[in-house]
Amino acid sequence: MTAELTITRERGECQTFCGLAGIVWLHRKMQDAFFLVVGSRTCAHLMQSAAGVMIFAEPRFATAVLQDRDLAGLADCNEELDRVVSELLARRPDIGTLFLVASCPSEVIKLDLDRAAERLSASRGGAVRIVAYSGSGLDTRFTQGEDTCLTALVPQMPALPSSERSLLIVGTLADVVEDQFTRLFNEMGISTVDFLPPRRVADLPPVGTGTLVIAAQPFVGETLAALRQRGATVIPAPFPFGVEGTTLWLTAAATAWGVTAERVAAVIAAPAARATQALARYRELLAGKRITFLPDSQLEIPLARFLARECGMELVELGVPYLDRRMLDAELALLPPSVRIIEGQDLETQLTRLRQDRPDMTVCGLGLANPLEAEGLTTKWSIELVFSPVQGFNQAADLAELFARPLQRRQRLVV
Amino acid sequence: MELTVWTYEGPPHIGAMRIAASMDAVHCVLHAPVGDSYADLLFTMITRSAERPPVSYTTFQARDLGGDTAELFKTRLQATYDRFQPQVMLIGEACTAELLQDQPGALAQGMGLPIPVVPLELPAFSRKENWGASETFHTLVRHLLRGHSPVNHSPFNGRQPLANLLGPTALGFRCRDDITEVRRLLDSLGVAVNVIAPAGATPADLLRIPNADFNICLYPEVAHSTCVWLERMFRQPWVRTVPIGVGATRDFITEVAQVIGIDPAPALAAAKTRLPWYSRSVDSTYLTGKRVFIFGDATHVTAAARIATEELGFTVVGLGTYSREFAREVRAAAEQYGVEALITDDYLQVEAQVAALQPELVLGTQMERHIAKRLGIPCAVMSAPVHVQDFPARYAPQMGFEGANVIFDTWVHPLMMGLEEHLITMFREDSEFHDHAPPAPPINAGAAAVDINAGASSPAPVAAAPDSSSDTPQWQADAEQELRKIPFFVRGKARRNTEQFARERGLAVITVETLYDAKAHFGR
Numbered sequence: 001m002t003a004e005l006t007i008t009r010e011r012g013e014c015q016t017f018c019g020l021a022g023i024v025w026l027h028r029k030m031q032d033a034f035f036l037v038v039g040s041r042t043c044a045h046l047m048q049s050a051a052g053v054m055i056f057a058e059p060r061f062a063t064a065v066l067q068d069r070d071l072a073g074l075a076d077c078n079e080e081l082d083r084v085v086s087e088l089l090a091r092r093p094d095i096g097t098l099f100l101v102a103s104c105p106s107e108v109i110k111l112d113l114d115r116a117a118e119r120l121s122a123s124r125g126g127a128v129r130i131v132a133y134s135g136s137g138l139d140t141r142f143t144q145g146e147d148t149c150l151t152a153l154v155p156q157m158p159a160l161p162s163s164e165r166s167l168l169i170v171g172t173l174a175d176v177v178e179d180q181f182t183r184l185f186n187e188m189g190i191s192t193v194d195f196l197p198p199r200r201v202a203d204l205p206p207v208g209t210g211t212l213v214i215a216a217q218p219f220v221g222e223t224l225a226a227l228r229q230r231g232a233t234v235i236p237a238p239f240p241f242g243v244e245g246t247t248l249w250l251t252a253a254a255t256a257w258g259v260t261a262e263r264v265a266a267v268i269a270a271p272a273a274r275a276t277q278a279l280a281r282y283r284e285l286l287a288g289k290r291i292t293f294l295p296d297s298q299l300e301i302p303l304a305r306f307l308a309r310e311c312g313m314e315l316v317e318l319g320v321p322y323l324d325r326r327m328l329d330a331e332l333a334l335l336p337p338s339v340r341i342i343e344g345q346d347l348e349t350q351l352t353r354l355r356q357d358r359p360d361m362t363v364c365g366l367g368l369a370n371p372l373e374a375e376g377l378t379t380k381w382s383i384e385l386v387f388s389p390v391q392g393f394n395q396a397a398d399l400a401e402l403f404a405r406p407l408q409r410r411q412r413l414v415v
Numbered sequence: 416m417e418l419t420v421w422t423y424e425g426p427p428h429i430g431a432m433r434i435a436a437s438m439d440a441v442h443c444v445l446h447a448p449v450g451d452s453y454a455d456l457l458f459t460m461i462t463r464s465a466e467r468p469p470v471s472y473t474t475f476q477a478r479d480l481g482g483d484t485a486e487l488f489k490t491r492l493q494a495t496y497d498r499f500q501p502q503v504m505l506i507g508e509a510c511t512a513e514l515l516q517d518q519p520g521a522l523a524q525g526m527g528l529p530i531p532v533v534p535l536e537l538p539a540f541s542r543k544e545n546w547g548a549s550e551t552f553h554t555l556v557r558h559l560l561r562g563h564s565p566v567n568h569s570p571f572n573g574r575q576p577l578a579n580l581l582g583p584t585a586l587g588f589r590c591r592d593d594i595t596e597v598r599r600l601l602d603s604l605g606v607a608v609n610v611i612a613p614a615g616a617t618p619a620d621l622l623r624i625p626n627a628d629f630n631i632c633l634y635p636e637v638a639h640s641t642c643v644w645l646e647r648m649f650r651q652p653w654v655r656t657v658p659i660g661v662g663a664t665r666d667f668i669t670e671v672a673q674v675i676g677i678d679p680a681p682a683l684a685a686a687k688t689r690l691p692w693y694s695r696s697v698d699s700t701y702l703t704g705k706r707v708f709i710f711g712d713a714t715h716v717t718a719a720a721r722i723a724t725e726e727l728g729f730t731v732v733g734l735g736t737y738s739r740e741f742a743r744e745v746r747a748a749a750e751q752y753g754v755e756a757l758i759t760d761d762y763l764q765v766e767a768q769v770a771a772l773q774p775e776l777v778l779g780t781q782m783e784r785h786i787a788k789r790l791g792i793p794c795a796v797m798s799a800p801v802h803v804q805d806f807p808a809r810y811a812p813q814m815g816f817e818g819a820n821v822i823f824d825t826w827v828h829p830l831m832m833g834l835e836e837h838l839i840t841m842f843r844e845d846s847e848f849h850d851h852a853p854p855a856p857p858i859n860a861g862a863a864a865v866d867i868n869a870g871a872s873s874p875a876p877v878a879a880a881p882d883s884s885s886d887t888p889q890w891q892a893d894a895e896q897e898l899r900k901i902p903f904f905v906r907g908k909a910r911r912n913t914e915q916f917a918r919e920r921g922l923a924v925i926t927v928e929t930l931y932d933a934k935a936h937f938g939r
Contacts, residue, residue, distance in 0.1 A: 013491065014474045018450025038416070040510035040539060045425040046453045064416040068540045071514070080416040087418055091763075104448045104511035108480075137450030138477040138511075176900045183927075270928070278935035348498055367455030367467065374465035394931045397938060 004337035007323065012346025015367055016296055016321055017050070018137030019145025020103065024051045025387060026149055027060040029172050032096035032200045035061040036088060037135070038081065038113060039103030060095075062088065066105055077111050078119075085120055085130075095128060097201035099149065102134040129201065131156065141321045143219040143297045143386060146172060150196055153204065154226040157196075160208030166192040167253060168205060168232065170224060171217025174389035175199065181216075181240075181392060184250060187267045188259045196223070207232050214253045216240060216391060218331070219298040221324040238330045240391040241399060242306035243275045248330075271393040278397035279310060285404045287312030289360040295319035295345050296365055296382040298327075303363075303385065303399075305334045311400055315339040316359045319350060361407065378406050421762040421782045423737035423800060427537035429454055430547025431507045434555065436468040436585040437613040441555075442501035444492050446484075446519045447509035449474045461803050462586055471495040473512075485517040489526060492519075496528055503531045503559070503618040505551065510539035531618070533558045543760070545636040545712065545738060548584060552613055553640045559621050565649040566625045575607045576675040577627040579651075581641060582634030583614040588715065588799040589813045590614055590634070596815030597633065600658060603682040604671055613637075625649045629674050633657065633814070635714055636738055659718035661690050661819045662725055688816035690823045694727055702827065708733040708774035710757070710765055710783055711798025713741030715813070717748045719778050719797050722822060724752060733772045735759065762786075776830060781805075793829035797822070888917040890925045897927045912937045 020043055023035045037043045044063035051059070064084045069075045081100075089095060098120075100113045113132035121130040133152035135145040150170065160166055167190050169181065178195055185193045194205030209231035215224055216239065224234050237252035238245050247268060254264045291313050293300040300320050307313040315336065323343045342350065354362060355375070362372055362379045369379040380403055390399040428445055435443035436458050445451070451472055458468040473491045475484050496504065506523045520534020533555055537547050580597060583590035591614075598608055609627035610620045624630075624645065630653040632642045642653040652674050658667035665683055672679035693699065707729040709719050713736045723729040735757025736745045742758045749756035757768055766786045769777060777787040777794040781801050787794030796805055797813070812818040890898070901909050909930070916933035917925050 012494075013472055014449055015452050015455070016449065017453055018448070020450070021453075041419075041422055041424075041426040041543065042428075042451060042510050042539070044419045044422040045429065046450070048421055049453060049457060059420060063419045063422075065419045065422075066416060066540060068538075070416055071540055075416075077416070084416050084418045104450075105514060107477075108511055108514045136477075137448040138475075138480065141449060176897075179897075179900075271931070274932055274935040278938065281938055348494070365456075366460050367452060368459070370459045370463060370465060371467045394934065397935065401938070 005332060005335065005339065005341060007341045007343055010342055010344045010346040010349065012344075012349065014141075014295070014321070014345040015347050015365055016345070017142040017365070018046070018104070019135035019140025019142065019148060020046055020101065020137075021050050021142050022135060022145030022149060023047065023061050023101065025172055026146060026197065029199065030097070030197050030201050032094070032202055033060065033099060034088070034092060034095040034097070035099045035101055036085070037061070037063040037101045037103055038106045038111065039063055039066065039101075039136075040105045041065050043103045043105075066109075071109065077109075078116060081111075081116055082120065082123075089124075089128060097129040097131065099152075100130065100132040101149075102132065102136055104136045104138050107134065107136050107138055129156065143217070143299075144321075146197075146217070147220050147222045150220060150223040151226045153196065153201070154207070154223060154230060157204045157230070158206040160206035160210055162209060164192070164206075164208070165210040165257075166194055166206065166212070167257060168194045168196060168207065168211050168213045168227070170196045170213060170215050170227070171220045172197055173216050173391055177389050177391050177395060180394055181250075184267055184271070185253070188250075188254050188257075188263055190254065190257050190259065209233075212253065212256050214249065214256075215327065216249075217299075218302055218324070218327045221327045224326070236330050238305070238334060239302040241302050242310045242396050243272050243279065243393065244310055244334075245302060245306055246275070246391070246393050246396065247272055268393070275393040275396040279400055282397060282400035282404045283311050285407060286400060288314065289407065290314045290316050290357070291361045291363065291403075292316045292354055292357060292359040293318050293320075294350065294354075294362065294364040294368065294382075295321040295342070296363070297386055298322075298324070299382075299385055300363070301328050301331045301335070301341075304339070305331055306399065307403065308336055308339075309334065310396075311403070313403075316357050317342060317350075317353065319345060321345070361403065378410050380406050417761070419762070421785065423760050423762070423780065423782060424544035425454070425457075426510055426539045427542045427544060427547025427550070428507050428509045428539065429457070430544040430549070431505060431535055431537060431551040432458075432468055432470050433544075433548050433584045433586050434551040434613050435470055435505055436464070437583070437615070439615065439617045440502040441505060441618060442469040442471070442495060442499050442503075443505040443507060444488075444495050444519075444523070445470060445472050445507050445509055446488050446512035446515075446517060447472045447474065448511045449476050451509045451511075457586060461801075462806050463803070464585070468585075469499065469501065471499075475512075480515075484512075484515055485519075485522060488517055488519045489522055492523055492526065492528075496530075501530065503533060503555070504528065505533050505535055505555065507535040507537050507551075508539070513537075513539050531558060546740060548637045549640055549740075552581075552637055553644060555618075556612075556621055556624065556641050557644060559618060560624065560648070563622075563625060563649075565651075568628050571628075571675060575605060576629075577609040578606050578654075578671075579609050579624055579627040579630045580611040580633055581630050582632060582636075582638030583611065584634070584637055585614070586799070587614075587634060587637070588712075588797075588801055588805065589811060589818075592810050592812035593633065593814040593818070595810075596812040596817055597631070597658065599817075600664065600668060600682075600815050601671070603685055604668065604675070604677065604679070606671060606675065625651070627651065629653060631671070635741065636712055639740075657714050657718060658814045659715065659818060660722040660726060660822070661688055661816065662721060663718055664688075664815055664819065686816055688819050690726060690816075690819040693823050699728075699827075702830070703728045705729045705776055705830065706732045706772070706774045707776045707778060708769055708772055709797075710735045710737075710777075710779040712736060713738040713745050715798035716745060718813075720748055720752060722819075723778070723826075726819070727823075727826065729776070732774050733757065733768055735765065735768070776826070778826065795826045795829050797825070886918060888914060888922055888925050888929075891927070894925050894927045894930050897930055909934065 102113050117130045117132040131152045133148040182193045207230045211232035213227050213232045214235045235256045237249045240246040240249040318341045369381045458464045506520045523532045630642050632638045645651045656667040656670045658664040669679045716736050731752040734749045737760040746756045777783050778797050780798050913933040
């Protein structure tokens, strides 16, 4: 079926976040971690614009802002970084893991943060784990920042003894979703279920040849590749959005573990039926509605699959920032072949098409949402899809509701 | 390097964007990597603009760095011109592009576009947002008015004097309503407004700036250097007083009257403001000597200090600004109040000073809200940077006489809250006001037995004291645990729905499954 899909590549201006935005949710997930961006005032400004509405007494991210003297070589960048890190660790002795996050400016001046992380770790005798990764706009887009972060954690994971097995789920999930998945897998008889990222970096799960890895998010391709390097076996599957996606995802993992089809079916029967029933209410609202996704988070393809197959929506255009075939082949096979997929972005051209298509709903970033609303297009801002608990059976209806809400709102408002 | 938790100002290209977004028919092309378009949402979300800011980005990526980023810039510039057909284009670089040194300004000028193309120098590693806005506005005005000669104004006999209002921008604190309020003040003096810029102006409007008799510098952070230049080139005097506060507004009226040579007394007599009476009414007596810490941009800080001392009777215990360009003025102001000015853009330093001074009220920016919340001090916002709630739908100027009314309410409000908080601390056992409301017990049987002061240490008296009327199903421990994962503001509803669901089905025990069955049944 994938052969029939037409995928067009576009290049031009893009409207997406850089990978630094990943810090906004990663620092909430990993409670013992601190994220230090090495960059410019722009990076600091991005971070607080994206996260600043939350008032934190003590935020767990900061920026080491490069100054003129750092660029002119008047100050040794490595010495400066050592000083800033010491200052930070003195202020926050509770930090267990410090991420040094590279940005566009630090990459252009070729500041080697990997080496700095090694040096700083060594000089602290292992009291604080220091890890470097890149969240720059040059290398990463939005959710890709999580991929680079997790990839950097893979070498730090302890080894799983060769006699043991584990199921490792990769990609940030809300705690409540993790707990649901753990319960379902336990009921199937899979006792060791680990998550990456973990809630505390101090509790990094082990990995080894007995590890089965399944991605819960479509943007963790490099992390999976790194885990494979450590002997893990990757299970390809669609992503756990909606009843179908969750069923296929759970089944793929359980089957790979060796659970019988009957047992899987028995465990998921009730929650799947419940989810189907809950979803019906929103299907009524969404069926037949035309939807376009502008590129943002890599979630576009799995979400579109869910909306088309389970909610009866009609897909007009599917914009994706980049297409990682390793991650999305199972999803592409489930898409209706008629869909127009655009990889990459040329913003103005895309907006021209959007205005011609005039879909019932447009999924886009916050820079575009209000201006498009003002043009009479109903929008769903896409960042929320990364922040909300939307995976698994119990959240299937919530996910549909996220899309139904803007439509209902438009119906309600009369002024 | 400088460890930065929060930053008071963005990089200078944000200032350039603010000028472009304020104006009509001006478009800005920024040489910038992927991701820098985040700045669009400052305009579309924080100020709720219904239009995209007129800014296009080259959005280069790693793979472009090996190739020709200069060519990429030229392509984007041409495409942007063709599409938007602006009257003037601004050309700038974000920090990363500054490191590449593609010289986009020079490239753009060499492309022969049929409109003025204004290259901007925005040193991202030494300057910041307000400087960028000021420099962009100044550069743009200078570029457009180059070679124009001063207008010889006739004397005012009978003719209505004309003023320009310079400085209001997109993302500026309360600029929208300040303009209306200042127009009202000028009306009372018989002064007409010639051009308001940059907010709402076109390039053609900027060409009309010399037609005015004088300039009013409403926001020195943005317009000071432009006013100085206009004075030199076009012999336009400019009004320096910023009319924030009752006293400053009166001074403003007097200064404008002086420039146009009339008597300010009638305008002053006609002024209507409630702040002086509110502040004199006995209810305000408790405000006397309240120790206040003030931090923000130079203009708002200087104005706030005067209002705080002369109009509300507070004591200024600390005063500072992140506007280094106006450090001298703020130092001079601080001296009047017997304090030393804190000139810094380091949030941690501000926090340390607030902690050391322990004021009773903090007047500051969004950042000081973080500090004040952490330290448990009442706080009001009176300067940028601000978040979405400080771009309100209602009329909310800071300037002029209505601005003074707004300020009275805004600054006193958190103190009233503070007083209530004190009462709560004093009378902890109060049945309505206590620090953590008990999980709404059933109003009927046994509710009185719930001991709200029992900490987590005593074994769950709340859970162990269920309604004895037997039809309430029992929550299993893990279901109860699961319920706590639901955000508190919907948790109550989830509990009620689940219990109702269980009752309707005759279930005596609520499990995790029941919780989700009910959730699926009811929806959100």
